[in-house]
Amino acid sequence: MAFMLLLALLLLAPAPAAPAADAGPAWLGYAQAARLGRQDRRPIMLFFSAPWCYLCKKMRRLVFSDPELAGRLSEKAYAVAVDITREPRLGEVWAVKQVPTTIFLDPQGKPALRLTGYQNRSTLGRALDFVAGGHHRRTTWEAFSARP
Amino acid sequence: MQRMLGVILAALMVLAAPLAAWATNGMNMIGTGAVSSGMGGADVAVPAGCTAIAGNPAQLATTCNRVVSVGGAFLNPQMEVTMPGQGGVDNEFQLFPLPFAGYAQRIGTSRWSVGVGVFAQGGMGVDFQNVKNFGGADDSLYSQVAFMRLAPTLAYNVTDKLTLGATVFAGYASIDYDFFPNGMQGQHVTGLSSFTIAGRLGANYQINDQWAVGATYTTESSLDFDGGEMRFNFGPGMGQVTYRDAKMDAFTWPRQVEVGVSFKPSPKWLLAFDISWVNWASAIKTVTVTASNPGTPVPAGYETLSVPFIMDWKDQLVFALGAQYEINDMWTVRAGYNYGQNPVPDNTLNPLFPAIVEHHLTAGFTFTYQDWDFDFALEHGFTNDQTNSGAPSPTNPFSGTEVSHYQDTMHIMVSYRF
Numbered sequence: 185m186a187f188m189l190l191l192a193l194l195l196l197a198p199a200p201a202a203p204a205a206d207a208g209p210a211w212l213g214y215a216q217a218a219r220l221g222r223q224d225r226r227p228i229m230l231f232f233s234a235p236w237c238y239l240c241k242k243m244r245r246l247v248f249s250d251p252e253l254a255g256r257l258s259e260k261a262y263a264v265a266v267d268i269t270r271e272p273r274l275g276e277v278w279a280v281k282q283v284p285t286t287i288f289l290d291p292q293g294k295p296a297l298r299l300t301g302y303q304n305r306s307t308l309g310r311a312l313d314f315v316a317g318g319h320h321r322r323t324t325w326e327a328f329s330a331r332p
Numbered sequence: 333m334q335r336m337l338g339v340i341l342a343a344l345m346v347l348a349a350p351l352a353a354w355a356t357n358g359m360n361m362i363g364t365g366a367v368s369s370g371m372g373g374a375d376v377a378v379p380a381g382c383t384a385i386a387g388n389p390a391q392l393a394t395t396c397n398r399v400v401s402v403g404g405a406f407l408n409p410q411m412e413v414t415m416p417g418q419g420g421v422d423n424e425f426q427l428f429p430l431p432f433a434g435y436a437q438r439i440g441t442s443r444w445s446v447g448v449g450v451f452a453q454g455g456m457g458v459d460f461q462n463v464k465n466f467g468g469a470d471d472s473l474y475s476q477v478a479f480m481r482l483a484p485t486l487a488y489n490v491t492d493k494l495t496l497g498a499t500v501f502a503g504y505a506s507i508d509y510d511f512f513p514n515g516m517q518g519q520h521v522t523g524l525s526s527f528t529i530a531g532r533l534g535a536n537y538q539i540n541d542q543w544a545v546g547a548t549y550t551t552e553s554s555l556d557f558d559g560g561e562m563r564f565n566f567g568p569g570m571g572q573v574t575y576r577d578a579k580m581d582a583f584t585w586p587r588q589v590e591v592g593v594s595f596k597p598s599p600k601w602l603l604a605f606d607i608s609w610v611n612w613a614s615a616i617k618t619v620t621v622t623a624s625n626p627g628t629p630v631p632a633g634y635e636t637l638s639v640p641f642i643m644d645w646k647d648q649l650v651f652a653l654g655a656q657y658e659i660n661d662m663w664t665v666r667a668g669y670n671y672g673q674n675p676v677p678d679n680t681l682n683p684l685f686p687a688i689v690e691h692h693l694t695a696g697f698t699f700t701y702q703d704w705d706f707d708f709a710l711e712h713g714f715t716n717d718q719t720n721s722g723a724p725s726p727t728n729p730f731s732g733t734e735v736s737h738y739q740d741t742m743h744i745m746v747s748y749r750f
Contacts, residue, residue, distance in 0.1 A: 234441065235492035235538075238379040238394035239749075245599045246661040268441055269492065275441060282397040283441060301397065301703060301749055304661045 208248035209257035214274060217262035218293060225291040227261045227315045230278065232285040234269050239302040240284040250305050253312075260316040261288070288315040296320040356689045356713050356739065357650045357672035358586075358612055359477065360454040363387070364432060366403065366707035366743035370696025371654025372668020374604035376592025377536060377546035378654075381705075381747055382434030385449035385483045388534040388548050388590075389497030393445045393487035396749075398437040403707070403745025404452070405430040410739060413460050413473065413683045416732035424459040432745065436485075443489040453479045453503065453585070456687050465515035466729065474510035475684040479503060479585060487534075497534040503527070505555050507580060509684055516567040519639065521621060524560035524580050528553040544594045552615055553585035562623035564637055573630055575623035575637065586615035592652075602656040612645035612675040619643060641682065642727045645675040654694075661700065666709070668694040679722030686735040689713040696743065703750060709743040 212220070214230075221228045231248075233240030248254060248263075257263050268275035268283060278287055278295075288297040288311060296315045299307070307329070314320055314328050356362055363373035365383035375387045382401035384391035407430060411423035434449025457476040465471035480503065487497035506525045513520040530553040536546040560578035565571070592606035624636040654668035670692040676685075696709025715738040724731035 236393050236443070236489045236495065237396045239396045242658075242661075246658060249599065281440060282438070284396065302700075304700075304702075307702075 208244065209254045209263040211265045212262050214264050214266065214271075217264045221262050221289070221291055221293065227291060227296065227312075228289040228293070229257065229261050229263045229312070230266055230274075230287040230289065231263065232266045232268055232275060232278070232280045232283050232287070234267060234283045237283045243284055243302060247303065247305050247308055253305050253309055256309065256312060260312060286311070288312075288320075290315060290320065297325055356687070356692060357608070357670070358454075358610055358645070358648050358675045358687050359456050359479070360588075360610065361405070361430070361452070362650075362652070362670045362672070362692055362694075362711065364451055365401070366696050366709040366745045367666070367698065369405070369711055369741070369743045370666035370668060370694055370707070370709035371604055371656060372652045372670040372692065372694050373650070374592060374594075374606045374652035374654035374668060374670075376534075376548060376590050376604075376606045377544045377594040378592070378602065378604050378656075382436045382447060382449055383432070383745075384487070384497070384534075385434050385436070385447050385485045385499060386432070386451045386453075386481070388536060388546050388592075389485045389499040389532060390487055390495040390534040390536040390546065390548075392436055392447050392485050392497055393438075393443075393489050393495040393536075395436045395438050395445050395447070398435075399747055399749045400435045401449075401745055401747040402433050403743070404432045405741050405743045407741045408739060409457075409737065411458060411460075411686070412736040413458075413463060414734040414736075415464065415730070418464050420734075420736075421460050421463045424461055426457070426459060428457070445487040447485045447487075448483065449485070450480065450482045453481045453501075455479050455505075456685060458684060458686070460683065465512035465518065467515045469514055471512045471514045471518070472510050473512065473683055474508070476508045477505070477685075478507075479505040493538045495536045495538075497536075499532045499534075501528075501530040501532065501553065503530060503553050503555075503585070505557070505585075507557055507560075507583075511684065513563065513565060516565060518565040519621075520563040521578055522561055524557035524578060526555040526557045526583075528555050528585070530585070542596045546590075546592045546594075548588075548590045550588040550590075552587040552611065555583045555585060556581065557583060562621070562637070564623065566634075570630070573634075574627040575625060576627055577625040578621060578623045580619060580621045582617060583619045584615035586611045600658045604652075604654045604656075606650070606652040608648075608650040608652070610648040610650065610672075610675070613647045616643050616645040616675075640727060641685075642680055643682065643685065644677055644680050646673070646677060648673045648675040664698040664700075666694075666696045666698075668692075670694065674716065674718065676718065678718065678720065680728065681718050681720040681722075681733065681735060682730055683733060683735050686718070686737060688716045688718050688735065688737055689739060690716050703748055705745075705747040705749075707743070707745040707747070711741040711743065713737075713739040713741075 363369035364386035368375040379394035430452040436447030557580035
């Protein structure tokens, strides 16, 4: 029975559509985001990835492509995607030891939150609220993310 | 070193006992892990975590940091043997646990990934009780072939698109069997074991965001079983004699070539197709069990016994087709189909070693919670019937015997990323 249910789930899944470029927030270059962040007093989200990183691609596909999250990211922060194989210097500057790593900088460019590994939509959405709302100055991420 | 590895693998086999698998692409599992199995074993060009250790080693390079996976499968074969002039006899209930444990990590943010794992490569086994022997008395047919591998693995991203991988397989296999032990010339063989080394090379090429191709080559594993004991039934008069040294020659785990392609028609869909060639024709021909050092005096000429099993398996093509759909960032569902040509010829079918299932349908899912993945898959091997069509002879005692076989397997795995 379970076998048939799973098969039915697959068959009922939306039919493959024509491939589309990953939707997501407006990705900016590092220098541009740094300048705009200072100017507009918005935080910056640095997303460190690599071409071989399966979980990075999965985050692009399933997390950053979410219209609601992408909209909030574009509205409240500037997003920067860093390929550590092409920009290894940025990886060194921010001491990236693994990918995916997501670092939020406050509007002054100081690190406010570092998340390593795969992050789902919910966690990333809360992380955005944590930094964009200035909560990182008053409480810890652990305490903030534990709130209902 | 070999001895130490053999001891480690033997210990793992004892912990996992009874380990004998009723494997289904010949003696191989159709896939290792719930992800691969859920896609019908189509995994050569599909990103994998730890289970790349048992699949395409190049896919280990999709590991982003550190991951540990533990799980396995539970396999329930259903068989029936019908010998000429007898009614059908069902296999005794069997549920074989097939463990998997692995660890993989990327070395920093470098292009290198490493891993190590231990897993059940395959095997086979039957347990027919109350089947009539050639003398018409109640007797049994029993076999248990188990093969476990320890696999250190290395993968390297040569370029952003090309990845290569290599695995060394340290394998440990064991065989026990009963061939009508209560009848004339019956045999009860236990304790045959062998340590073996083999290797696998793998490659994956990511053509673009949609298409990827992969390939693997696996060397054959020569298994020289020894250390066993045979109780041979000479019938009335001499009775049963135990030979304290038994060995088995010419039993080999085959070389294998696999090619696969994966295609993402949309961001959430993944389709995969593999073709494998398994060189059973070179691996399983005439397997000979030799017994010596009898425990009681035997007439001249019986100090050493030689029992040939003429099997002459055929090369096998395996086709695997799988689909995966990511519902959201927590749920992924899969389905697959696997067809492996039956490698057992009609004229040498032996109910002790009937690896005859051809068609499999699979389905599964992954539930992701934070850094945890919970994988599950079900696999059904459809019934296949085969009858020994060879002429009766001393080396083909099962002429006219029919074997029917289907099976169900449940795969589960838990992975933690850190």
